[in-house]
Amino acid sequence: MARYENIVILTGAGVSAESGLGTFRDEGGLWAKFDPMKLATPEAFEADPDTVLGFYNARRANLADAKANAAHFALAELEQNWMLDGRANYLLVTQNIDDLHEQAGSAGLLHMHGELLKTRCTRCGHLFSDREDMTRERPCPGCGKAGGLRPHVVWFGEMPLGLDQIYAALDRCDLFVAVGTSGTVYPAAGFVAEARRGGAHTVELTLEPGEISDLFEETHYGPATEVVPHWVRGLG
Numbered sequence: 465m466a467r468y469e470n471i472v473i474l475t476g477a478g479v480s481a482e483s484g485l486g487t488f489r490d491e492g493g494l495w496a497k498f499d500p501m502k503l504a505t506p507e508a509f510e511a512d513p514d515t516v517l518g519f520y521n522a523r524r525a526n527l528a529d530a531k532a533n534a535a536h537f538a539l540a541e542l543e544q545n546w547m548l549d550g551r552a553n554y555l556l557v558t559q560n561i562d563d564l565h566e567q568a569g570s571a572g573l574l575h576m577h578g579e580l581l582k583t584r585c586t587r588c589g590h591l592f593s594d595r596e597d598m599t600r601e602r603p604c605p606g607c608g609k610a611g612g613l614r615p616h617v618v619w620f621g622e623m624p625l626g627l628d629q630i631y632a633a634l635d636r637c638d639l640f641v642a643v644g645t646s647g648t649v650y651p652a653a654g655f656v657a658e659a660r661r662g663g664a665h666t667v668e669l670t671l672e673p674g675e676i677s678d679l680f681e682e683t684h685y686g687p688a689t690e691v692v693p694h695w696v697r698g699l700g
């Protein structure tokens with residue numbers, strides 16, 4: 465197997481599914497129960513902040529006892545070995561807003577859709593780790609004013625985070641791996657095409673073929689806790 469130097473991994477909700485956190489578009493997924501346009505847009509927050517904050521408070525509470533699974537640990541182990549082998553670059557881009565990659569020890573990690581366990585003040589911009597409920601009455605620990613707290617999560621219609629860093633990494637990578645993502649939401653769904661343009665080998669590790677599966681040169685289907693550790697062990 466070729467020796468790769470620059471890897472970019474993209475994860476989606478499927479990598480956290482076996483930790484008990486729901487996905488979005490599978491049977492019974494989050495967007496089957498809730499309307500994202502009423503809960504995950506700036507307009508929804510403007511119109512009904514209490515409902516939007518309540519939705520994210522519930523998801524934050526649900527995260528409290530979620531544990532990283534074998535797929536998260538396999539990716540953290542891959543990172544450690546990658547660096548120990550003296551290979552050039554490793555970047556793990558996640559669309560997930562949970563903290564399971566951190567729990568497993570991932571370091572070179574970029575949350576392009578933000579983080580559920582961080583709160584931001586829309587008045588002063590103060591950004592802080594937070595496991596408490598967000599309410600309109602709660603004062604910002606930065607400016608002391610109430611009424612400005614929101615989850616540090618990227619909503620539909622907002623710019624994902626870290627895109628400059630991501631595209632620079634995609635242009636230079638020789639290995640691109642997508643784990644547990646349906647490939648339905650851009651710009652993440654376009655990363656595989658970007659990696660191919662740069663000549664990277666492309667791998668999809670997910671439960672079943674999705675919208676962009678035919679863009680991957682190598683695909684392995686099955687639960688992430690089986691497919692990811694197996695693939696990592698087989699990597700040259």
Ligand code: APR
Binds near residue numbers: 687
């Ligand atoms: N193991 C591996 N993959 C799985 C598993 C599992 N146990 N269970 C589900 N999957 C796969 C599904 O086959 C699907 O391809 O995970 C993917 C989940 O797709 P989505 O629910 O669309 O989640 P994701 O791709 O992360 O959504 C992208 O959409 O709503 C926005 O911001 C949200 O980050 C999210 C983005």
